[in-house]
Amino acid sequence: MIAYIMCFILFLVGLYGVITRRNLIKIAVSLSIMEISTFLFFTLIGYIDGGVAPIVDPTDPVKVYVDPLPQALVLTAIVIGLATTAMLMAVIIRLYRKYGTFDIREIKNLRG
Amino acid sequence: MDLTISIIVGFMIFGALYAIHARDLLSSVIACGLVGYSLVICFLLLKAPDLAIVQIVVDTITLIIMVAVVLDSSREESYLKLDTQGYISAVTAIFLGLLLLYFYTVSIQSLDVLGKSSLRMAKHYIEGAAQKTGSANLVTGVVFDFRGYDTMGEAVVLVTAVLGVLTILRLRGKK
Amino acid sequence: MKGMTLIVKKTTQLIAGMIFMYGIYVIVHGHLTPGGGFAGGVVIAGSLILITLSNGGDFMKLIKEESGTTIIESLATILVILVAVSGFIFGTKIFFNNFLPKGIVGHLVSAGVLPLYNIFVGTEVAASIFIIFLSLIIFKEESKE
Numbered sequence: 421m422i423a424y425i426m427c428f429i430l431f432l433v434g435l436y437g438v439i440t441r442r443n444l445i446k447i448a449v450s451l452s453i454m455e456i457s458t459f460l461f462f463t464l465i466g467y468i469d470g471g472v473a474p475i476v477d478p479t480d481p482v483k484v485y486v487d488p489l490p491q492a493l494v495l496t497a498i499v500i501g502l503a504t505t506a507m508l509m510a511v512i513i514r515l516y517r518k519y520g521t522f523d524i525r526e527i528k529n530l531r532g
Numbered sequence: 533m534d535l536t537i538s539i540i541v542g543f544m545i546f547g548a549l550y551a552i553h554a555r556d557l558l559s560s561v562i563a564c565g566l567v568g569y570s571l572v573i574c575f576l577l578l579k580a581p582d583l584a585i586v587q588i589v590v591d592t593i594t595l596i597i598m599v600a601v602v603l604d605s606s607r608e609e610s611y612l613k614l615d616t617q618g619y620i621s622a623v624t625a626i627f628l629g630l631l632l633l634y635f636y637t638v639s640i641q642s643l644d645v646l647g648k649s650s651l652r653m654a655k656h657y658i659e660g661a662a663q664k665t666g667s668a669n670l671v672t673g674v675v676f677d678f679r680g681y682d683t684m685g686e687a688v689v690l691v692t693a694v695l696g697v698l699t700i701l702r703l704r705g706k707k
Numbered sequence: 708m709k710g711m712t713l714i715v716k717k718t719t720q721l722i723a724g725m726i727f728m729y730g731i732y733v734i735v736h737g738h739l740t741p742g743g744g745f746a747g748g749v750v751i752a753g754s755l756i757l758i759t760l761s762n763g764g765d766f767m768k769l770i771k772e773e774s775g776t777t778i779i780e781s782l783a784t785i786l787v788i789l790v791a792v793s794g795f796i797f798g799t800k801i802f803f804n805n806f807l808p809k810g811i812v813g814h815l816v817s818a819g820v821l822p823l824y825n826i827f828v829g830t831e832v833a834a835s836i837f838i839i840f841l842s843l844i845i846f847k848e849e850s851k852e
Contacts, residue, residue, distance in 0.1 A: 439625040445602060476670060510697045513604070
């Protein structure tokens with residue numbers, strides 16, 4: 421059970437970063453940390469002691485396999501995470517070119 | 533296995549804390565990459581080689597994109613001292629975290645112990661899946677056959693994200 | 708964006724082809740070994756990004772002809788959409804109907820339509836990730852003027 425709680429503490433660290441930081445890059449980094457902890461939690465649920473990776477060997481039918489369903493869900497989520505992070509970075513670089521800073525409070529003040 | 537995973541996640545927590553508190557933005561981004569690479573080791577220990585292959589390449593590309601953005605800027609976080617609003621948000625974050633941790637520890641009691649998983653659907657997915665789909669790799673069978681609509685939605689989301697990036701980054705419109 | 712030195716360029720030319728071939732291997736054997744469309748697509752995009760980074764942005768003639776750049780961009784995006792849709796036309800009357808013969812488990816030609824799905828999704832992932840990277844480079848080149 422310790423692994424589940426450590427995994428959630430990693431999520432909380434990301435949440436702390438999102439709430440307290442004012443730098444846009446730091447916020448993006450915190451979001452990706454929260455994403456990573458979610459992937460880890462899904463994979464932890466499907467693990468079985470003594471299981472092997474879910475690749476069927478037709479010559480040896482009696483084997484314990486790890487649950488393939490959470491792995492399939494995480495597989496698509498990782499690629500989507502890359503695309504959304506890239507989109508966040510595109511927004512950030514446009515904001516930096518316009519205002520010349522990463523600080524969200526200064527951006528708010530500059531808008532007037 | 534429980535203890536091993538916990539130690540690796542402990543290192544990941546240190547990396548995440550450094551990534552949040554570093555002054556130089558470049559070192560912050562690289563510490564985020566450290567967290568991602570540790571996740572690869574966890575995936576290998578948890579018997580998920582498909583995820584390990586995807587994650588190690590995706591993390592590298594994410595690092596490249598983030599570094600490309602950071603290198604253009606001044607790289608310094610303008611480190612302001614904590615004012616009133618900073619204190620309020622920090623206290624709010626810690627309070628919210630403790631509250632969420634409490635509810636998590638209560639709700640986690642209904643889960644199985646790590647390594648003794650007994651999900652109801654897993655039996656149906658594993659038994660006879662190789663005969664039903666004809667694929668030796670069960671993850672591919674689940675992704676493209678049993679859960680095909682998930683994959684379709686994923687493809688649409690990916691195309692939408694690419695269109696969004698192209699729209700945001702276009703400087704000159706078509707004449 | 709300028710390229711790197713001659714040593715880096717030459718080494719990249721030797722290595723990138725092998726990485727590309729490895730990506731194709733991971734895609735084609737996706738239903739037998741670890742990997743599949745997502746993993747192989749990301750590996751192929753990685754090899755293309757490696758070539759672009761070492762040879763510089765002007766290697767691909769991105770800034771020379773303005774109209775050509777936009778045409779290639781639009782074509783690539785349409786290609787991504789077409790590939791994303793064409794993976795689902797292959798089902799007959801039901802979506803995701805595995806209508807081809809299954810074959811023997813463990814052989815290269817088996818599992819019906821799953822290898823086709825793998826190839827289509829691999830192409831789509833590789834194209835979209837490379838487009839994201841290229842659009843970042845084009846943005847940097849254009850904003851420098």
